[in-house]
Amino acid sequence: MPPKPSEEHVSEPILQVKSLRVGFDHPQGVVQAVDNVSFALASGERFGLAGESGSGKSTLALAILRMIKPPGRISAGEVWLAGRRLADLDEEGIRALRLAGIALVPQGSMNSLNPVLRIGRQITDAFADHGLHLGRGEEERRVATLLAEVGLSEVVARMYPHELSGGMKQRACIAIAISLRPKVIIADEPTSALDVVVQRQVMATLASVQRDLGAAVILIGHDMGLMAQFVDRLGVMYAGRLVEVAPIGEIITSPRHPYTRALIAALPSLERRGTLVGIPGLAPLLRELPPGCAFHPRCSQATDRCRTEKPVAREIVRAQVACHLA
Amino acid sequence: MVALIEAVDVSKRFAGGLGRESTLALAGLSLAIHAEKPSIIAVVGESGSGKTTFARLLLGLAEPSGGEIRYRGANLRALDRDGRRAFRHDVQAVFQDPYGVYNPFYRVDHVLAAPLRRFRLAGSRAEAREVISEALRAVGLQPEEILGRFPHQLSGGQRQRVMVARALLLKPKLIVADEPVSMVDASLRATILGSLRKLTDEHGISILYITHDLATAYQISDSILVLYRAYLAEAGAVEQVVMAPCHPYTQLLVSAIPRAHATRDWLVQEEDSRRNGLALTAMGCCFADRCPHTMPACLAAPPGLYRTAPRRAVACVQYHDYPTLPPGNPGEVLSV
Numbered sequence: 001m002p003p004k005p006s007e008e009h010v011s012e013p014i015l016q017v018k019s020l021r022v023g024f025d026h027p028q029g030v031v032q033a034v035d036n037v038s039f040a041l042a043s044g045e046r047f048g049l050a051g052e053s054g055s056g057k058s059t060l061a062l063a064i065l066r067m068i069k070p071p072g073r074i075s076a077g078e079v080w081l082a083g084r085r086l087a088d089l090d091e092e093g094i095r096a097l098r099l100a101g102i103a104l105v106p107q108g109s110m111n112s113l114n115p116v117l118r119i120g121r122q123i124t125d126a127f128a129d130h131g132l133h134l135g136r137g138e139e140e141r142r143v144a145t146l147l148a149e150v151g152l153s154e155v156v157a158r159m160y161p162h163e164l165s166g167g168m169k170q171r172a173c174i175a176i177a178i179s180l181r182p183k184v185i186i187a188d189e190p191t192s193a194l195d196v197v198v199q200r201q202v203m204a205t206l207a208s209v210q211r212d213l214g215a216a217v218i219l220i221g222h223d224m225g226l227m228a229q230f231v232d233r234l235g236v237m238y239a240g241r242l243v244e245v246a247p248i249g250e251i252i253t254s255p256r257h258p259y260t261r262a263l264i265a266a267l268p269s270l271e272r273r274g275t276l277v278g279i280p281g282l283a284p285l286l287r288e289l290p291p292g293c294a295f296h297p298r299c300s301q302a303t304d305r306c307r308t309e310k311p312v313a314r315e316i317v318r319a320q321v322a323c324h325l326a
Numbered sequence: 327m328v329a330l331i332e333a334v335d336v337s338k339r340f341a342g343g344l345g346r347e348s349t350l351a352l353a354g355l356s357l358a359i360h361a362e363k364p365s366i367i368a369v370v371g372e373s374g375s376g377k378t379t380f381a382r383l384l385l386g387l388a389e390p391s392g393g394e395i396r397y398r399g400a401n402l403r404a405l406d407r408d409g410r411r412a413f414r415h416d417v418q419a420v421f422q423d424p425y426g427v428y429n430p431f432y433r434v435d436h437v438l439a440a441p442l443r444r445f446r447l448a449g450s451r452a453e454a455r456e457v458i459s460e461a462l463r464a465v466g467l468q469p470e471e472i473l474g475r476f477p478h479q480l481s482g483g484q485r486q487r488v489m490v491a492r493a494l495l496l497k498p499k500l501i502v503a504d505e506p507v508s509m510v511d512a513s514l515r516a517t518i519l520g521s522l523r524k525l526t527d528e529h530g531i532s533i534l535y536i537t538h539d540l541a542t543a544y545q546i547s548d549s550i551l552v553l554y555r556a557y558l559a560e561a562g563a564v565e566q567v568v569m570a571p572c573h574p575y576t577q578l579l580v581s582a583i584p585r586a587h588a589t590r591d592w593l594v595q596e597e598d599s600r601r602n603g604l605a606l607t608a609m610g611c612c613f614a615d616r617c618p619h620t621m622p623a624c625l626a627a628p629p630g631l632y633r634t635a636p637r638r639a640v641a642c643v644q645y646h647d648y649p650t651l652p653p654g655n656p657g658e659v660l661s662v
Contacts, residue, residue, distance in 0.1 A: 052511045053482075166373065195372035195538045196582040204596040222512040225541075225584035229592035252586050266513045267586055268541040270568065276545045278517030282481055 012083070013040035014216050015064070015102075015184050020077030022056075022063045025070075031286045033059040033072065035240040038313075041216045043183065046207075048231035048248070049220045050263060052283045056240040057220045058107060061186045064218075065102055066094050082183060100130055103177035107188040107220075110169035113161040119147075119172050120157030126179045146175040149212065150205050167198035171205050178209050185210060188220045203230055224267045228252050236260045239284055239294035244326075246319035256319075256326035258299045293324065301325055328399040329358040329661070330499050330532075331384060331417065335393035335653050337556075338379050352376040352383070353556045354393065354653050358661040361499045364530045365662050366523065368543035368564065370579070371553035377536045380553070381504045384534065385419055415445055418493035422505040424485035428477035434485075435473050438462075438492055445496060461491040464529070465521040483514035490521055494529065501525065504536045519546050532662075540579050544568045549637075549662050552576050555612040558631065561660055562638035572640040574617045611643070619644060 022034035034056045041047050049057045062068050064079050066086060079086045081101055086094060098104070106112060114122055120143045127134055127142070134142065144154040150171040161169055170190060177185055187206060191199040207230070210217050219231055227234050228248055235245040236257060244257040255261045262279040281298040284290060293311050296302040305324050313322040338352040353376075359367065371377045382388040383395055386402050395402040397413045405413060421427055428437060438458045441447075448454035459469035465487045477485060486506060493501045503522065507515040523546045525531045537543050543550055544564055551561045552573065560573040571577045584592050606615045610625040617624065623643050631653070632645040639651055639660065 052513050196540070196584075197372065197578060200582045200584070200592065200596045204593050207593050223584065224512075225586045228586040228588075229584040229590055263513065264586060266516045268516070268519075268539070268545045269587070270541055270544055270580070270583060270585060271587060273545060273565070276516040276519060276542075278515070278520060279513040280517075282483075 013080075014043040014082055015041040016078075016080040017060075017064065018078045018080070020060070020063055020079065021075045022059050022068055022072060023075045024072045026287055028287055030075075032240050032289075033286060034063055037077075037237075037240075037242045039235055039242065039245060041184065041218070043216050044210075044214050045233065046210070046217045046219065046231045048227040048234040049218060049237060050222055050224065050227055050234060051237035052222065052279075054283050054286070055237040057237055058188055059240075060237070061104060061188055061218065061220060064186065065098055065104055067098075067104075096130060099126055099177070099182060100180040101182055102184040102186065103180070103182040105173055105177045105185065105187040105190050108193065109173040109188075109190070110161075110166055110193070113169060113172065115161055118158055118160055119164070122172075123147075123157070123176055123179055126176060130180055142179075146179055147172075149178065149209050150175045151201070165198075166194050167202055170194065170202050174202070174206055174209060178213060178215075181213055182215055184216045184218065186218045186220070189222075190219075191226070192221070199226070222263070224252070224264050225269075236263065239289060240286060241294070241322060242313065242320075243295070243323065244319075244321045246321075250319065256321045257295075257323045258301055258325070259295045262298075293322075327360065327362070329396070330361040330398065332356075332358040332396040332399075333380070333384060333393070334396060336380075336383055336390040336395060337392040338376070338383060338388065339391040350556045351379040352553075355380060355551075355553075355558055356393075356653065356660055357551065359500060359532055359534070360662065361532065363662065364526050364532045365549065366526050366533045366535055366547040367662055368535045368537060368547035368550040369553060370537055370540050370543050370550060372538055374555065375553040376556040377538075377553050378504055381419075381502050381534065381536050385417065385502055386413065411445075415496055416499045418496060418498040418501045420486070420489050420493050420501060420503040420506045423509055424482050424489060425477075425509070427489060428485065430477055433474055433476055434480065434488055437488070438495065441492065441496055447496070457495060458491075461494045462488070464494055464524070465491045466517060467491065481514075483510045483518060486510055486518055487521060490518065490525070494525060494531070497529070498531060500532045500534065502534045502536070505538070506535075507542065508537070508539070515542065522546060540568065541583055551660075552579070557612050557628075558639070558641055559613070560638075560640045560642075562635065566635070566638060572634060572638070572645065573613075573642050574619055575613050578616070611641075 018038050020034055020037045023030040023032050037060060051057050063074055068074055123143050123146060124139050143157045147154055147156050152171055191202050231248050234248050234251050235242050238259050244260050255264060265277045266279055268276055284294055290297055292308045293306045296306040311322045311324050313320045333356055335354045335356050337354050340349045340351055342348045369377045369380060383390050439454060442454050448457055462469045462472055467487055507518050519542055522533055526533055535547055547564050550564045550567050552559045554575045559575045560567055568580060571580050581595060604615050604620055607625045609627060611629050614620045614624045629641045629643045630650040631639050631641050632648040633651050634640050634645050634648045
């Protein structure tokens with residue numbers, strides 16, 4: 001089912017990432033964790049970021065929120081949210097924007113809930129922190145509404161994290177993330193610790209709140225099955241670079257980059273048995289990147305050109321790919 | 327033909343603290359594993375289904391509250407010193423966390439050399455190195471890239487494969503692998519699972535593969551047991567159980583797997599799997615509150631275990647026309 005080219009994709013993007021680079025200072029030189037990444041997000045769009053551990057997905061998410069801590073730093077590039085350049089904001093401005101403009105559901109966030117505070121209090125913390133001083137009754141009403149939006153009963157507000165199951169905790173985290181009506185929600189492997197049935201409940205919750213808010217979602221993960229079922233467009237990262245971006249239907253049926261193909265083949269499918277193929281070799285160390293295309297030592301089709309010349313991302317209709325062979 | 331290892335109606339109940347109710351972690355599960363026909367048996371279930379408890383019972387790391395574990399026909403608790411040593415040799419474990427099992431102060435050689443010393447499997451240092459190198463190569467690792475290194479110098483996938491190599495060193499008859507790939511990257515998962523499959527096909531080692539991931543279980547195993555809240559829901563050949571699940575819980579599990587090459591209706595289907603609003607009863611079926619087919623009979627009594635095909639068992643009253651399997655003696659249905 002090819003996704004229809006909707007109006008939204010033509011309209012002004014809500015989030016724009018332009019040539020973003022994040023480096024970590026290291027005694028042996030700068031390690032480029034995010035290398036020249038550009039993409040744009042339409043409002044209401046669901047965008048996926050896939051890749052192995054260490055490919056820079058989470059660093060990219062943190063960089064968008066300007067949350068990179070030393071020795072890491074954003075060395076180049078810009079992030080625009082709804083027509084505003086985030087680099088122009090001061091610390092206070094960017095702090096106000098986090099959660100209200102872009103909300104992050106961090107990896108393993110269900111374990112980041114404060115164990116000694118009730119869920120309701122953890123949601124209202126965000127209101128106070130963003131200068132919303134509401135009366136107690138109004139606060140309670142808002143918390144109940146937020147919990148209802150993520151499919152939780154209002155009694156959860158008076159409960160402690162240990163009284164909730166993993167899926168409920170993850171939904172409570174989504175409730176916190178949407179509490180200030182953000183325009184972009186970044187969800188970093190929101191379901192990696194949950195079993196499949198609960199995973200589907202949490203993803204359905206995320207999909208429904210995203211629809212209601214009209215917010216764009218960046219879903220970070222490495223499960224291509226989940227990506228195929230959830231996102232509209234997928235970006236594949238390898239060694240800090242975005243090597244392919246395409247609408248999800250296209251990327252699953254005809255991936256252009258050999259690494260994307262390998263990622264899809266590594267997904268255990270229920271269609272055919274005994275077809276599980278791993279990706280040979282290991283992800284490269286970022287401070288010892290091979291010359292040319294970073295993927296060439298693991299690529300079965302690598303040519304001499306791949307070994308020497310770094311491929312540049314080329315734009316194809318609504319998609320881009322960084323490979324000499326594609 | 328006596329089984330290598332046999333669970334006979336084993337159950338495990340964890341006592342509650344002061345004034346708290348005890349928790350049933352595993353309810354009367356039976357399974358016989360024969361060494362003659364090496365195969366991979368998957369035990370699948372969500373968190374709290376009892377799958378890790380079952381693994382710990384089989385490994386002798388926990389004591390059953392009811393029933394018994396037999397090793398070559400003898401109760402595991404009653405084994406003498408030699409019997410226990412033979413058991414420790416024949417049955418090996420690979421655990422979930424490839425980071426926690428290593429002592430960071432020792433080189434990885436230590437974890438490989440210790441079992442050789444313990445069971446006196448190598449006459450000399452050179453011989454030990456040869457045996458270790460062979461085991462590492464069997465799981466797709468280059469000995470020169472691994473030996474002499476500290477755990478932090480290896481990737482998670484390499485560490486987990488070293489653990490598989492360690493289990494292989496002793497030439498065991500059975501490896502109990504508890505979530506061996508849940509903490510490694512998707513791209514490496516396939517490689518590790520491939521090396522497990524090779525152990526069965528080329529070295530004749532049976533594997534009990536404990537996982538919450540039905541898709542990987544389908545890819546590598548021969549038979550499967552599906553557990554739900556301490557109870558066996560369904561068991562049989564993996565092809566039958568996954569392609570044509572009988573139990574409503576297995577059906578839910580199969581439908582909840584996000585598939586890459588399928589219509590995008592995964593999220594829509596979620597609405598069909600909501601709870602049905604019924605309350606669980608103490609004596610009824612443990613799936614009654616989530617099942618789309620709940621009948622009055624489901625709330626009144628626990629379902630029997632019905633034999634719907636020669637090698638298939640389903641614990642659901644919808645199949646009550648089929649012969650019932652007696653607990654503790656499931657015969658060849660739960661025997662591999």
